[in-house]
Amino acid sequence: MTKVSSTFLNQQVGLISEELRAWCSKEVIDSVFYNTAQHLTKVLAPLGKTADSYxxxxxxxxxxxxxxxxxxKIVSYDVVDLFTSVPINETLHILRNRLDxxxxxxxxxxxxDSILQLITNSITSTYFTWGDEIYEQIHGLPMGSPLSPILSExxxxxxxxQALSSSLIKPTCWFRKVDDTFVILPQANDxxxxxxxxxxxxxxxxxxxxTESNSQLPFLDVLVSRTTDNTIQTSVYRHLCKWRDVTPSYILKCKVVCMVWFKKLEKGMNARDIVLFAANIPN
Known part of the structure; x- marks a missing residue:
């Protein structure tokens, strides 16, 4: 069995890492802890809506x-590979403090204690197969687990x-959705x-x-613009897909993602849960 880190998943796999990520998600769905993870996600859901940035x-x-x-200044800060970078032990410590x-x-x-033990069992059983090899993810939260979004939140x-309270720079606003953060800074700040x-x-x-370009910056599916009178204006943002972006590796990724969706349908997931899962598949 080979132990792999998020660095391996993201940089050292011969095939593009997104396909492997999607495949890992399929393996997590087949895990004996998947239903437990789903239940714990519902239990912990209220804890994911308390941040000022929510x-x-x-x-x-x-x-x-x-x-x-x-x-x-309009800026977007994005966490690199959030799920596979979240430190598990620190997260469990934070969660215990929240629960207490x-x-x-x-x-x-x-x-x-029972909640933490069940979570530990669910997020540390990260074995998956790729080809003829068996791997274990050794860093971060498991890709495809229902618990990963709520624990990362x-x-x-x-x-x-902690970061903002210790920063000399105080953002005018700081709004975050999973790993994407929309920020407005005073003009004097870098x-x-x-x-x-x-x-x-x-x-x-x-x-x-x-940073903004031509006084505009997309965030989620919103295009945020600064008007000539220095006010904020929003409109729908549509990402243009070009045919040259549809490569053989992208098609393979789509096939693997479809396999994952079918697995979720077999397990009785509703449409909302499937959409939330799809939102966590890298673009």
């Missing part, structure tokens, strides 16, 4: 942007609170300085950033 969808994002006055200090109890009879809520600060917080959590 946005539920594009409509919520647009509504919150209406409160921004005199916008400065709840304002209202979760909808479960499970004790904190719990970790990132703590991460960004986006790369905040990037450097973010990347110093944890060796495994690294960000990239993109």
């Amino acid at each position: 946005i539920s969808d594009s409509t919520d994002f647009c509504e919150k942007l209406k409160t921004v006055e005199n916008p400065g 200090n709840l304002d209202s109890p979760l909808d479960t009879k499970l004790s904190t 719990i970790y990132m809520t703590s991460f960004e609170h 986006p790369s300085a905040l990037l450097q600060h973010l990347n110093q917080q944890h060796p495994r959590i690294q960000f990239t950033f993109e």
Whole structure:
């Protein structure tokens, strides 16, 4: 059996890593812990909506942007390979603290110790096959697990609170959806300085950033624009797909993703869950 890190998954696989990621998702769905992970995800769901940066969808994002006055520099900060970079032990420690200090109890009879033990079992059984080889993912959260989005949200809520409270740069706004963060900075601030600060917080959590172009920056499916009178305007953003982007490797990726979807349908997943899963497949 070969143990593989996220670096191996992302850089050293002969085939493009997205296909392997999708295949890993299929293997997770076949895991004996999959149904347990689904149940725990529902139990922990309220903990994923408490961050000041939380946005539920594009409509919520647009509504919150209406409160921004005199916008400065528009920037997007993205976490590189979030799921496979989240430190598990630190996340479980953060989760225990959250569970021990709840304002209202979760909808479960499970004790904190039981929840953590079940989560540990679910996210550390990360074996999968690729060709004739058996692999084990040794870093981060398992790709395709229902628990990965909620656990990464719990970790990132703590991460960004610590990072922003210790930063000399104070964003005008900071809205995040999974690994993508929309930020507006005062004009006097350098986006790369905040990037450097973010990347110093944890060796495994690294960000990239993109600045506005022609006073515009897409985020989710929204195109955010600064008008001539320095106000924020939003419109629908459509990513243009070019035929040259449809390569043989992309077609292979689509085939693997379809196999994963069929597995989910066989297990009785509803349409909403399938859409949420699809949103976590890399582009």
